[in-house]
Amino acid sequence: LTVTAFALPGIPEVRPGDDLAAHLARAAGDELRDGDVLCVAHKVVSKAEGRLRELAAVAPGERARELAAALERDPRHVQVVLDEAVEVLRTERALICRTRHGLVCANAGVDASNAGAPDTVVLLPSDPDGSARALRSRLRTLLGAAPAVAITDSFGRAWRHGQSEVAIGCAGMRPLDDWRGRRDTGGRELKATWIAVADEAAAAADLARGGKDSREPAVVVRGLERHVTADDGPGALALVRPVDEDLFT
Amino acid sequence: LTVTAFALPGIPEVRPGDDLAAHLARAAGDELRDGDVLCVAHKVVSKAEGRLRELAAVAPGERARELAAALERDPRHVQVVLDEAVEVLRTERALICRTRHGLVCANAGVDASNAGAPDTVVLLPSDPDGSARALRSRLRTLLGAAPAVAITDSFGRAWRHGQSEVAIGCAGMRPLDDWRGRRDTGGRELKATWIAVADEAAAAADLARGGKDSREPAVVVRGLERHVTADDGPGALALVRPVDEDLFT
Numbered sequence: 001l002t003v004t005a006f007a008l009p010g011i012p013e014v015r016p017g018d019d020l021a022a023h024l025a026r027a028a029g030d031e032l033r034d035g036d037v038l039c040v041a042h043k044v045v046s047k048a049e050g051r052l053r054e055l056a057a058v059a060p061g062e063r064a065r066e067l068a069a070a071l072e073r074d075p076r077h078v079q080v081v082l083d084e085a086v087e088v089l090r091t092e093r094a095l096i097c098r099t100r101h102g103l104v105c106a107n108a109g110v111d112a113s114n115a116g117a118p119d120t121v122v123l124l125p126s127d128p129d130g131s132a133r134a135l136r137s138r139l140r141t142l143l144g145a146a147p148a149v150a151i152t153d154s155f156g157r158a159w160r161h162g163q164s165e166v167a168i169g170c171a172g173m174r175p176l177d178d179w180r181g182r183r184d185t186g187g188r189e190l191k192a193t194w195i196a197v198a199d200e201a202a203a204a205a206d207l208a209r210g211g212k213d214s215r216e217p218a219v220v221v222r223g224l225e226r227h228v229t230a231d232d233g234p235g236a237l238a239l240v241r242p243v244d245e246d247l248f249t
Numbered sequence: 250l251t252v253t254a255f256a257l258p259g260i261p262e263v264r265p266g267d268d269l270a271a272h273l274a275r276a277a278g279d280e281l282r283d284g285d286v287l288c289v290a291h292k293v294v295s296k297a298e299g300r301l302r303e304l305a306a307v308a309p310g311e312r313a314r315e316l317a318a319a320l321e322r323d324p325r326h327v328q329v330v331l332d333e334a335v336e337v338l339r340t341e342r343a344l345i346c347r348t349r350h351g352l353v354c355a356n357a358g359v360d361a362s363n364a365g366a367p368d369t370v371v372l373l374p375s376d377p378d379g380s381a382r383a384l385r386s387r388l389r390t391l392l393g394a395a396p397a398v399a400i401t402d403s404f405g406r407a408w409r410h411g412q413s414e415v416a417i418g419c420a421g422m423r424p425l426d427d428w429r430g431r432r433d434t435g436g437r438e439l440k441a442t443w444i445a446v447a448d449e450a451a452a453a454a455d456l457a458r459g460g461k462d463s464r465e466p467a468v469v470v471r472g473l474e475r476h477v478t479a480d481d482g483p484g485a486l487a488l489v490r491p492v493d494e495d496l497f498t
Contacts, residue, residue, distance in 0.1 A: 002253060005253075096496060104407070106496070160488050161443065161487065161490045164448050194411045196413045197456070199452070201456065203452035207453055210250055239410050246407055247407075248353075248406075
């Protein structure tokens with residue numbers, strides 16, 4: 001079993017309304033196969049879907065202005081974060097928010113870098129699992145191959161420095177490998193028995209990028225055939241633990 | 250840039266006092282090179298170092314008995330968790346502990362599965378960064394190659410289902426790739442600018458294992474040469490965020 005990750009070259013700057021699957025298919029050529037997992041940074045998905053906001057058109061409310069002052073941030077950016085958040089969980093050192101997808105992350109996933117236009121921020125896709133399904137379906141039409149698709153973002157982690165890439169949407173793969181209830185060779189129930197395969201694939205893909213400004217949004221991860229499925233599957237929603245069932249907070 | 254991960258075959262059951270580096274060198278043969286990252290599941294490191302406890306010799310105290318009753322657990326196992334924990338952060342659904350290494354994880358890393366002997370639990374290595382340095386040094390002696398070494402464990406994550414493999418020790422690599430302060434092509438500061446490379450490498454390695462009972466504790470991750478260093482470096486301690494600086498809790 002060998003797992004390989006490599007970035008697709010030559011994906012152009014993506015603009016609202018672009019046919020992202022066509023960009024990906026062109027970049028992939030013959031390189032994309034059934035059984036591959038194509039990991040796509042959410043930013044290009046969001047851009048293609050027009051999930052952008054121009055800050056000039058944002059009028060920050062009182063709460064946004066207060067939080068922006070405390071955190072030394074642009075109040076318009078904070079207002080967009082509040083607009084994207086269903087719940088703000090922490091405000092002390094960062095804006096840790098729950099999005100309407102149930103994701104808990106900094107700034108509700110709103111990001112000002114690499115937006116492609118000045119004073120513009122990129123939001124998360126409205127429905128990342130739906131985006132993954134649509135990309136997978138269109139890639140099948142264009143290429144004849146049906147790789148799994150994962151849509152990824154960089155998340156900070158509680159009690160750890162740095163970010164790691166995780167899957168916020170996926171189609172055509174089992175996001176979790178469930179070994180719960182299985183026994184070790186000595187008959188003891190296994191500990192790490194519910195493996196977040198889609199998140200680990202996203203992390204592996206991130207390692208194959210030259211760098212954060214390298215315009216390599218799409219990475220093929222090969223060797224995960226046993227996690228790839230014929231149907232779209234449950235999506236990355238299966239990775240979301242409801243806030244009131246969290247083990248750590 | 251292609252990143253590849255493959256498990257080393259034929260590593261025997263590891264016992265206290267074993268020369269783990271010799272096992273790894275034998276399994277690697279010519280397959281291990283300078284510039285590789287060898288990811289080793291902590292369990293074999295802990296076993297070689299004798300970081301095991303027999304539950305028959307553990308007398309659970311009152312707090313262990315109370316927590317064990319509430320969580321339906323073996324009170325002796327809970328006592329070992331308390332012995333390994335500097336601080337218990339949560340007890341509602343799991344025992345979320347801070348270890349003396351500063352790691353925050355379930356059960357202070359104490360694990361009953363695959364211990365190699367009945368009624369025995371495996372602890373984390375006393376000093377995982379030191380273990381990584383020692384393995385790297387001895388591999389250099391045995392093989393003439395000096396790969397980076399990462400020692401890994403499966404951690405649950407706040408607000409997400411499933412576990413992902415992370416680095417709890419490392420030597421010979423930069424655990425974090427620091428892009429902070431760098432700008433995107435439009436001049437905006439980059440968002441995901443501090444990438445937990447060692448954790449992403451651990452995750453990639455986990456994908457190359459056949460399964461949790463497959464006895465593949467060691468995985469070579471190739472293609473991360475730009476993160477591999479001549480010196481041992483800061484270790485995975487650099488990934489630990491102090492509890493009072495956490496962004497999420």
